[in-house]
Amino acid sequence: MAMKSSGKLGVILLVLTFLTIALVDLTRDRQIDWTRTYDQRDKIPYGLFFTRTELSKILGNEAKVRDFTAMNYPDLKGFLRGKERGSLVYIVDGMYDGKEAVAELVAYVERGGEVFISANSLSIALLDTLGLDQEYYYPRDFNDAIDIKDRPFTLTDGTKAFYKDLDYPGLFYEIDSVGISKIGYFQAEGREVPNFVEVRRKKGRFLLHLEPLMFTNYYMLKEPNYNYAATALKLLKRPDVFWYDARAKSNDAVQTPLRVLLQNEGLKQAWYILLFGLLLFLLFRSKREQMAIPVIEPEKNMSKEFAKTIATLYYESGNPGNLVQKKIEYFLYDIRINFLLDTLTLDEPGFAKHLSTKSGVPLADCEYIIALVIKYRKVTATTDDELIEINKQIEEFKNKANIL
Incomplete structure (x- = not known):
């Protein structure tokens, strides 16, 4: 009888645990995730789900948009073979490709390809190869208040937008070299500071932009900002467009029969809770009846x-x-x-x-x-x-x- 009572108690505790978790999950205040992932799967403010979904519409029906993943130089070299009629689109936090990968991209452009990169930081190898210098804008006085309303971001066709999170935007300087032209800038201290340039190399060109945040969901859902980003993307002229997907291989690694559960955060938590509950239940069922052992509370950690x-x-x-x-x-x-x-x-x-x-x-x-x-x-x-x-x-x- 004691074992049966113990089993019933375990079931009751398990049910109560699930009900409590469900109640807490339903009533909790869900915080907005402001992580800057720059990932096409993310619908959070600084993901790229909206831009990737709208890209075909922005470029027109003639453009064929596909994803590509080239995590290293051999992958990139193999992928670029025979794709000179295409445009590569990188919207990433930072592009840190080495000399070999950069040389492959330059060769691809010179054969007629097109590369669009929007990143907070460009690789030194790419900047040196193209004869560019990148920096970040800081006010002359560190204590100066920055009024972003007085600093619009503008394209050379007049498209203009404002971005509240760009206190210290990236910029190019000394871009007077042959083949390099300014196609976007922002206003600062009465000057037009370039942050978007075109670099022509033989039959093709690079389009280098220094703020990927402008293409995230949060800004693309606002009309002036959408117009700015869409106008920048419309500069792509090749019929085949390849969107760089940095997380494709890591996501493909989940191939177990439970991948549907493991790829959904809520289902994954429920699965682990279920396993823990079953183990707890088995522990109650298999445990022998014995005298209660007094619990000695350890001394509290007062560090906090x-x-x-x-x-x-x-x-x-x-x-x-x-x-x-x-x-x-x-x-x-x-x-x-x-x-x-x-x-x-x-x-x-x-x-x-x-x-x-x-x-x-x-x-x-x-x-x-x-x-x-x-x-x-x-x-x-x-x-x-x-x-x-x-x-x-x-x-x-x-x-x-x-x-x-």
Whole structure:
């Protein structure tokens, strides 16, 4: 009788668990995912589902749009064979192809192909080959408020749009070389700063754009921004269009009979909960009746409370400069430990380059964070806003450099 009662109790607990999970899932506040995935499957604000779906409509019925995946140089070389009538479209966070892949793309363009790239960062090999230089726009005074309403992004045909998340957009400079022309720019400090260029090479051309965020779902659903992105994409003139899909191979790896469950986040969670519940049920069924063992609670970990108390004391003291100093010193400690760099040479010109090489973070980001550290390292009086900005920049750098 005791075993039967135990079995019934296990079933009741399992049912109650499922009901509780279902209730919590239905009533929870679902947060918007603002991750910048630049993936055609994602319907989140910064995915590319809408753009990929609308691309055929934007380019017209004559264009044939297909996906392609070339994760390395041999794949790219094999794919490009005989496709000189086509256009390759890359809308990615960063394009970091090496010299061999870049040489293959250049050869493809010179044979008559067309390559459209919109990325936050272009590979050094591609920039050097095409004779371009890329940078990011920062106001002359770091503390200046940036009013994006005064900085429209414009194409040479007059199409204009505004983007609220582009505080520090990418730009090209020194583009006076033969075969390079400006086809898009933004207004800053009374100047037209180029961020979209055409580079002609023999029979074909590169279209290089420095802000993929403009093509994401969030902006494409707004008419002025849609017009801007659609006009930029309509510059593609080849009949065959190949959209670069970076995640195709990783998604194809899920080929188990349970792939429908595993590819859906909600179903996957339900499947794991079911397995856990069954194991729990079997544990209840197989367990022998025995005397209850008293539970001895371990001592509570008060680390969080301690950190919160210390933070409160710093906040109430009204001296964020002290926090800035400690934040910078801990950051320099991380650089010394993780990358074995001597931070006493922080002011030397080559330090940022060494840091970029060892961390894998773009040189522009390294130069910016080092300049920020040098500026505030010995400043004793700062504002809360400066503290927040310094903390944000340091955390972003650590994430890019995979410093845990």
